[in-house]
Amino acid sequence: MTRILIVDDNETLTGLLKEMLETERIYRVKTAVNGEHGYAAFLQFKPHILITDIEMPVKNGLEMVKEIRAHHPRVRTIYMSADLNRYRALLEEEKMKYHADFLGKPFSCSGVIGLLNEYQKEWR
Template structure:
């Protein structure tokens, strides 16, 4: 079985690291994910060009290119990319997130989130 490639993008190293640990140990230690991390939207976009992830797990609010802008740029090359957006503050991004959900079936996690919530979205994505 091919490993699902996941790109985790978050300017908070602790959250990115925890998300990676969760994915690495999610399904009875069967390593079904190949994971790369990036610290911001610009780095995530550049990394996606070579890595070609199946799914992007991204924070929205980051310095420079935010998560929504980054995913839109990635979609220029990979229109079918699956996305899970994370944020503690949804109100500023409600309209573009609704568009993402409608047009691309994007998923959302409200920070802080439970491991079970992340697992459920990964199974759905």
């Protein structure tokens, strides 16, 4: 079963994503409300895929992923943001170095499922 960690301060969004993904019955999902909690959850849960918002209180998604990559550089990451252009250069670097993906908010459920299906194909 593929483990996914979703980190976003919008608990409604994380709840909806978790529910949607768990109905697929091939994902086990945990959530966290900010980068600090997300880092701790990552260490405990050891997800295969990290889906994170960029702008969050306490610690943002980019800071959290930088800490995670110090120990787990190959974790698959999907960044979410309502303002991708603001972070375009950093996200392009993440894409080049780590094959990270990104989704603009709002996004469709099919967009998330499509990325996850691509990851599943890579692992087969």
